[in-house]
Amino acid sequence: MSGLQIGFNKPYTSGKEFEYIAEAVSSKHLSGNGKFTKACQEYLAKKYGFHKCLLTTSCTDALEMAAILINIQPGDEVIMPSYTFVSTANAFVLFGAKIVFVDSGEENPNIDAGRLEQLITKKTKAIVAVHYAGIACDMDTIMDIAERHNLFVIEDAAQAIDSFHTGKNGKKALGSIGHLAAFSFHETKNIISGEGGMLVVNDTRFEKRSEIIWEKGTNRCSFYRNEVDKYGWVDIGSSFLPSEITAAFLLAQLEAIEDIQATRKKHWERYYTGLNNLNDIFRVPYVPPYATNNAHMFYLVCKDLNTRSGIIQKLRSAEIHTVFHYQSLHKSPYYLEKHDGRPLPWSDLYSDTVLRLPMFYELMETEIDRIIENIGLIKNKL
Numbered sequence: 001m002s003g004l005q006i007g008f009n010k011p012y013t014s015g016k017e018f019e020y021i022a023e024a025v026s027s028k029h030l031s032g033n034g035k036f037t038k039a040c041q042e043y044l045a046k047k048y049g050f051h052k053c054l055l056t057t058s059c060t061d062a063l064e065m066a067a068i069l070i071n072i073q074p075g076d077e078v079i080m081p082s083y084t085f086v087s088t089a090n091a092f093v094l095f096g097a098k099i100v101f102v103d104s105g106e107e108n109p110n111i112d113a114g115r116l117e118q119l120i121t122k123k124t125k126a127i128v129a130v131h132y133a134g135i136a137c138d139m140d141t142i143m144d145i146a147e148r149h150n151l152f153v154i155e156d157a158a159q160a161i162d163s164f165h166t167g168k169n170g171k172k173a174l175g176s177i178g179h180l181a182a183f184s185f186h187e188t189k190n191i192i193s194g195e196g197g198m199l200v201v202n203d204t205r206f207e208k209r210s211e212i213i214w215e216k217g218t219n220r221c222s223f224y225r226n227e228v229d230k231y232g233w234v235d236i237g238s239s240f241l242p243s244e245i246t247a248a249f250l251l252a253q254l255e256a257i258e259d260i261q262a263t264r265k266k267h268w269e270r271y272y273t274g275l276n277n278l279n280d281i282f283r284v285p286y287v288p289p290y291a292t293n294n295a296h297m298f299y300l301v302c303k304d305l306n307t308r309s310g311i312i313q314k315l316r317s318a319e320i321h322t323v324f325h326y327q328s329l330h331k332s333p334y335y336l337e338k339h340d341g342r343p344l345p346w347s348d349l350y351s352d353t354v355l356r357l358p359m360f361y362e363l364m365e366t367e368i369d370r371i372i373e374n375i376g377l378i379k380n381k382l
């Protein structure tokens with residue numbers, strides 16, 4: 001949308017989306033939880049070892065479902081990074097939670113698991129692990145702390161489709177490790193449906209209730225399975241289901257996932273090879289040995305804010321659109337006064353220095369080379 005020659009993002013379509021949407025329309029089942037919804041949920045559960053999947057209209061919705069499921073009450077504390085998207089925190093704040101922000105690590109913007117335990121109090125209910133850029137948090141440490149303190153772990157896996165963590169339980173897909181996980185299919189993610197998301201329920205205790213919350217607080221899912229002879233209002237909930245039109249679009253994307261991922265990873269590797277050690281005004285992403293790269297994002301961590309602004313400007317004049325990312329939530333207009341005042345220097349550093357490069361399926365090798373070349377020219381000329 002920038003009007004520049006090389007834009008930042010371009011949503012991918014395989015072409016099959018239209019066929020599946022036409023099929024959904026002619027089937028006369030347009031509301032949620034139909035054939036396409038079930039196909040997407042089964043596909044993802046089987047491929048990634050998720051216990052139960054429920055499509056939602058966004059990752060934001062899936063996070064709100066998680067807050068309801070763990071029964072967030074006013075005053076409950078939820079620990080999460082400050083360097084994340086608004087929804088990660090807002091979903092819990094809606095139900096009265098107090099957010100306790102933990103700083104990012106030195107190596108990458110994920111939470112520094114070593115700083116978690118000192119933040120736990122009697123009121124702590126959950127830890128939200130955000131896998132920034134689809135690169136896993138230190139899940140062994142996080143799960144171990146949660147287990148010892150009887151806390152829930154919710155993975156904000158919005159960016160983390162098709163990425164993995166290798167730990168003491170072997171290699172596991174992100175989203176299959178925490179008690180609950182939330183994915184996004186927003187058009188800026190790897191797999192898209194315009195707006196869309198999914199709640200993953202790995203802890204079987206949440207299985208029944210998740211369906212009720214999903215269906216506006218009713219037991220309609222049980223009714224459809226003929227387990228009850230009428231359905232009614234049994235709990236709180238909301239309208240979290242996407243329509244079959246959205247699910248039809250998503251299924252076409254899922255069927256192309258191998259190709260999408262292979263192509264994005266090729267782009268990512270090309271950036272990495274071209275930019276690693278190119279100069280000392282930025283560094284490239286760090287992927288810990290326990291994590292994989294799902295090529296959601298290629299970012300640079302620039303030397304400082306001025307360097308980043310300079311690179312954005314230089315690239316803009318070369319018709320290349322790059323963007324910065326999150327601003328620390330503990331300094332946001334909404335939360336500044338509510339935050340407990342602890343400084344979070346790494347979160348602030350990433351707010352000032354992360355620069356995201358164009359990353360989308362149709363990006364051409366010649367375009368990536370041109371981006372690398374232009375970044376190479378910048379050295380010492382800011």
Ligand SMILES: *Cc1c(COP(=O)(O)O)cnc(C)c1O
Nearest residue numbers: 058059060085087158184186197
């Ligand atoms: C994109 C994103 C979200 C929000 O996803 P929606 O589907 O737009 O609600 C939440 N958390 C993170 C980390 C994200 O990247």
